[in-house]
Amino acid sequence: MNREQSVPYQSAAWLSIMNNILLALFKGGVGLVFDSQALLANALYSATDAATGVTEKMQIPGRWKRRISDGAIFRIETKEPLIAILFSILLLLGGLQMAISSAVVISKGEIAPPGYMAGVAIVISIALKEIVFQYRYRQDRKNNTEGSRSYIEMHRYSVYSSVMVLVGVFGSMTGQALQLSAMLYFDPIAAFCVSLLVLWRGYGIVRAFVYGPIISQLQEEDASDFIETVQRVHGVIMVNDIKAQENGHYVSVVARISVNPRISVSEANDIANRAKVLLLHRFSHVGNVSIQVLPYDPGYPYKSNHSESDSDLPTLLQ
Numbered sequence: 001m002n003r004e005q006s007v008p009y010q011s012a013a014w015l016s017i018m019n020n021i022l023l024a025l026f027k028g029g030v031g032l033v034f035d036s037q038a039l040l041a042n043a044l045y046s047a048t049d050a051a052t053g054v055t056e057k058m059q060i061p062g063r064w065k066r067r068i069s070d071g072a073i074f075r076i077e078t079k080e081p082l083i084a085i086l087f088s089i090l091l092l093l094g095g096l097q098m099a100i101s102s103a104v105v106i107s108k109g110e111i112a113p114p115g116y117m118a119g120v121a122i123v124i125s126i127a128l129k130e131i132v133f134q135y136r137y138r139q140d141r142k143n144n145t146e147g148s149r150s151y152i153e154m155h156r157y158s159v160y161s162s163v164m165v166l167v168g169v170f171g172s173m174t175g176q177a178l179q180l181s182a183m184l185y186f187d188p189i190a191a192f193c194v195s196l197l198v199l200w201r202g203y204g205i206v207r208a209f210v211y212g213p214i215i216s217q218l219q220e221e222d223a224s225d226f227i228e229t230v231q232r233v234h235g236v237i238m239v240n241d242i243k244a245q246e247n248g249h250y251v252s253v254v255a256r257i258s259v260n261p262r263i264s265v266s267e268a269n270d271i272a273n274r275a276k277v278l279l280l281h282r283f284s285h286v287g288n289v290s291i292q293v294l295p296y297d298p299g300y301p302y303k304s305n306h307s308e309s310d311s312d313l314p315t316l317l318q
Contacts, residue, residue: 012135012139013136016132016133016136017050017053017054020046020047020049020050021046021047021050023046023125023128023129024044024050025043026043026124027039027043027046027121027125028043028044030117030118030121031043031118031121034114035112035113035115035118036114036115036118037105037188037190037191038118038168038169038186038187038188038190038194039165040098041102041190041192041194041198042122042125042162044091044095044098044194044195044198045158045161045197045198046125048201048202049158052154052201085206087202088203089202091199092203094198095195095198096199098194098198099192101191102192105188106188106189106192111172111185111187113172113173113184113187114169114173114187118173119166119170119173122162122165123166126159126162129155129159129162157201161194161197164190164193164194165190165191168188168190169187169190171183171187171190172184172186225283226253226255226279226283229282229283230242230257230275230279232278233271234271235263235270235271235274236257236258236259236271237257237259237260238258238296239255239258240258242254242255251286251287252287252288252290253288253289254289254290255275255289255292256291256292256293256294257272257291257292257294258293258294258296258297259271259294259295259296260296261295261296261297269293271293272291272293273291275289275291276289276290276291
């Protein structure tokens, strides 16, 4: 069941990546043809979103784990930063080049207003971006992840970038229509602001690489709090395994719990949902929680040598 549910979720993630790549190419081409610095900067920002998504997909699991107590293991998986560093360097160079180019255009004062197709392109890109976001967000909800907070945060800044470009393009076009030379600066100013956002995103990737191991070690110390929180949920017999992965500014937690093997699948899902909601509400830095439910098996010598088929008593009291 988990594998079947993860297929549309993974498809939505790759759809988001492909959408960002196509938007970057589309806005970049229109920006070049119709002389819009802001649209070019927004294309670079879409490439940043695509690079971030690809980096998350190609991350490598961590290499160490720590046993907290009998039957409970907590793992911190620090992800390999090589691809992230490569992307961040390219983004920093691209953002720096765009910022310098925009500053030069503003300083010279020789500004050509963008063509009307630049305005059409930014409107289409905003619409497509929102459609893909809503689709992926619904897949998050269907997979009981309560939405990826890191993805929502990334989309929020992408909206900021698009709004800046929208104001810049239409402001410059309005300035040309009204013969207001001051409004022609809207497009390069928007490009400069979006370039700063690109530089900030690249810096964030580098910063995550530099401070990632320290953050992981601090999160490891919270293992007992995670386990204690899950064990408070009525119906959880034992926490078999808990692992946490850094995901941007948030932490994704994956836990395996044991429940009474005599209960129904629906009741087991209810227990998992209660544990997930409790973790999300108690720990603000936890963005995603996935709970895997297993039937409790005490094993020898606690298990009886013969099993009674008509016995419906759990091994432990719930």
